[in-house]
Amino acid sequence: xxxxxxxxxxxxxxxxxxxxxxxxxxxxxxxxxxxxxxxxxxxxxxxxxxxxxxxxxxxxxxxxxxxxxxxxxxxxxxxxxxxxxxxxxxxxxxxxxxxxxxxxxxxxxxxxxxxxxxxxxxxxxxxxxxxxxxxxxxxxxxxxxxxxxxxxxxxxxxxxxxxxxxxxxxxxxxxxxxxxxxxxxxxxxxxxxxxxxxxxxxxxxxxxxxxxxxxxxxxxxxxxxxxxxxxxxxxxxxxxxxxxxxxxxxxxxxxxxxxxxxxxxxxxxxxxxxxxxxxxxxxxxxxxxxxxxxxxxxxxxxxxxxxxxxxxxxxxxxxxxxxxxxxxxxxxxxxxxxxxxxxxxxxxxxxxxxxxxxxxxxxxxxxxxxxxxxxxxxxxxxxxxxxxxxxxxxxxxxxxxxxxxxxxxxxxxxxxxxxxxxxxxxxxxxxxxxxxxxxxxxxxxxxxxxxxxxxxx
Numbered sequence: 001x002x003x004x005x006x007x008x009x010x011x012x013x014x015x016x017x018x019x020x021x022x023x024x025x026x027x028x029x030x031x032x033x034x035x036x037x038x039x040x041x042x043x044x045x046x047x048x049x050x051x052x053x054x055x056x057x058x059x060x061x062x063x064x065x066x067x068x069x070x071x072x073x074x075x076x077x078x079x080x081x082x083x084x085x086x087x088x089x090x091x092x093x094x095x096x097x098x099x100x101x102x103x104x105x106x107x108x109x110x111x112x113x114x115x116x117x118x119x120x121x122x123x124x125x126x127x128x129x130x131x132x133x134x135x136x137x138x139x140x141x142x143x144x145x146x147x148x149x150x151x152x153x154x155x156x157x158x159x160x161x162x163x164x165x166x167x168x169x170x171x172x173x174x175x176x177x178x179x180x181x182x183x184x185x186x187x188x189x190x191x192x193x194x195x196x197x198x199x200x201x202x203x204x205x206x207x208x209x210x211x212x213x214x215x216x217x218x219x220x221x222x223x224x225x226x227x228x229x230x231x232x233x234x235x236x237x238x239x240x241x242x243x244x245x246x247x248x249x250x251x252x253x254x255x256x257x258x259x260x261x262x263x264x265x266x267x268x269x270x271x272x273x274x275x276x277x278x279x280x281x282x283x284x285x286x287x288x289x290x291x292x293x294x295x296x297x298x299x300x301x302x303x304x305x306x307x308x309x310x311x312x313x314x315x316x317x318x319x320x321x322x323x324x325x326x327x328x329x330x331x332x333x334x335x336x337x338x339x340x341x342x343x344x345x346x347x348x349x350x351x352x353x354x355x356x357x358x359x360x361x362x363x364x365x366x367x368x369x370x371x372x373x374x375x376x377x378x379x380x381x382x383x384x385x386x387x388x389x390x391x392x393x394x395x396x397x398x399x400x401x402x403x404x405x406x407x408x409x410x411x412x413x414x415x416x417x418x419x420x421x422x423x424x425x426x427x428x429x430x431x432x433x434x435x436x437x438x439x440x441x442x443x444x445x446x447x448x449x450x451x452x453x454x455x456x457x
Contacts, residue, residue, distance in 0.1 A: 022145075041315060239260040244350060379406075
């Protein structure tokens with residue numbers, strides 16, 4: 001039997017025409033009307049829905065809610081479909097091991113080429129991630145497009161601190177750079193894969209100019225470089241990571257004035273939004289991703305400027321593992337007003353926290369990730385912290401925030417800072433540099449742990 005290879009299953013020229021990069025991307029979507037963009041989205045959504053009905057997971061989900069083929073005629077009908085989240089995917093895996101039935105591929109010999117990775121397991125057991133050639137390369141392209149728009153060029157040497165192994169992150173970032181940019185790429189990986197001391201030595205030896213990865217670890221590497229006496233030999237000009245609510249000035253100053261860019265995405269969808277050269281919000285890649293912001297409690301669409309769960313439909317995944325109304329449980333709000341680039345795409349504020357990681361203290365919603373923005377500018381602090389939530393005998397929930405200090409910090413003053421920023425009182429514990437690492441696992445995890453909930457223990 002003849003099997004199609006990965007590249008035989010993909011028309012790369014057509015893909016680049018449909019999803020342009022570089023100057024062609026800017027030219028196509030600068031000044032495009034919202035009506036033109038909507039027409040493009042509708043055509044791609046129709047293909048995705050057709051594929052969705054061929055996948056057992058979606059047939060079961062939609063039929064269970066009384067939806068029949070033909071009920072969804074366009075994006076205006078999308079809210080009729082139920083949302084799903086990781087728990088539904090993990091249930092699919094449990095009932096149809098080992099990969100679940102949400103990818104739409106069988107085990108037969110004539111299945112299409114499939115890329116297999118997993119999530120990092122940040123919120124539980126790692127989940128299988130399956131990609132077809134088209135879905136994979138558009139996922140890669142969106143990151144490469146973003147890096148180039150932000151200013152990445154052929155003269156740059158880019159070092160990635162995303163994890164590898166079974167985790168998808170490091171692999172697809174490598175593919176994004178090598179397939180859709182002309183920069184040199186170093187796959188350093190996490191601190192477990194390449195020790196932090198070796199990471200900064202690589203930067204010095206190979207003239208690294210750009211760092212990509214999770215901001216927490218990138219910021220820590222600046223301290224490692226300083227302690228090793230290498231900071232003056234390293235000339236980082238650009239950082240692209242996941243800033244969320246944190247102020248970018250801290251990591252920029254740590255790396256001698258490098259320009260930091262924010263972006264957002266998850267394993268199931270790839271990159272959803274990223275900053276452009278003006279850094280005036282994260283532009284949703286609306287030619288590829290349809291983003292809804294839904295109220296955490298009611299599931300209804302929120303008004304522009306209001307915070308809601310990000311629910312994503314991938315307009316390009318019409319081969320393997322379609323993604324139709326996936327609730328990330330990450331929250332943000334839409335930015336209003338004219339943007340600085342002339343781009344047709346909507347903008348969001350970026351990752352503000354997880355709705356399923358939110359803590360309600362005395363009637364106030366607290367997102368642990370918001371603490372990073374409150375403490376980052378302090379020179380006496382390293383920027384590292386971890387929160388513990390406990391319930392006392394009276395049923396009252398309390399939060400203790402351990403914050404790393406280089407010395408001279410006052411716990412009462414920090415407590416007042418957090419109370420003003422969060423709107424509720426929390427307790428503060430000051431620890432020395434590295435004191436939170438055993439709890440955050442910053443050296444071994446892509447995404448450090450920021451919340452330890454001890455109420456259920």
